[in-house]
Amino acid sequence: MSYSNQSQTNITVGLQYQVSLGLLLSSMLTTLSCCVFLFINVTLLFTLRSKPVFCETSRYILLFNLLLADTMQIAEGQLMYIIAACRIMLSYPVCGVLIMLVNVVSDISPLTLVVMCLERFVAVCYPLRHAAIITVRNTGVAVCVVWAFSLLNVFIQVLLMLKFPFAELESLQMDDFCGKDNMMFDPVAADYDNAYNCFLFVSVGVAIVFSYIGVMIAARSASTDKASVRKARNTLLLHLVQLGLSLSSTVYNPLLFFISKYDSVILSRIHTVIYVCFIILPRCLSALIYGLRDQTIRPVLMYNLCCQRFSPLHSVIQTKAKIGKLVT
Known part of the structure; x- marks a missing residue:
């Protein structure tokens, strides 16, 4: 009997060690990848504020706002991932602020x-x-309206959250991981969140499709620049893909809530894959796509990413400097 108990104990310890090792490795890998993408995003943010042409052009101002939101989401998502992976139980107020x-x-x-x-x-x-x-x-006003609309939604969610009688709880310490679903105490709050997400993504989808149809109709006009229309059409299709990726992140919390009920190495790896696919990748595509696609941003971005060395722009600057010395 003692030998059987000892064997079972060894198996349990071995499984716990594998789970802990898997969580450690997955946390290190996701943190490393997040650091890389954060470096790229922050560099592009710096790039978009380094030249007057970027600060005085509406589409670059909007790109800066989009990239800023994506960068903040990557950082906050990684923080929430580490908290969930390490099974750190937060208090309701702290979790509410993070959410x-x-x-x-x-x-x-x-x-x-x-x-x-x-x-x-x-x-x-x-x-x-x-x-x-x-x-x-007008672009600055539009950016302010976007942030005000988002803050209004959060304010309504806070009001619905405060309806819960926290004073009746024995402790404010959570007994589960910090997630959006675990903070939906009132069914009305959950219904509001679902309705808001549906309204938001349907409205955005309709706006993108409407813009695409308008561009395609304009393409039939003989006076329209065909190259400009083609570029605008590809940009709108890219925005539609970005919207789909943003929508995919809404299923992350339900999947995380389901996976957290189990303890195994395989499920922890599934958790990592879901996190990378639904949280990290959609947020880093903006920097990669716009940074490499835009002919104005690309040389400056490469110049900054390479620490102002080994970039095409750096070579051009060096060449001009050498020519100036030869002339003098």
């Missing part, structure tokens, strides 16, 4: 995509009025 911060920036991306689509729509369909409509001032 609200995540909710604020998660709405910024789809709302900014709407403004970016409308900007492309005006540029193609009303090229003569584009400079008068899409100004830096």
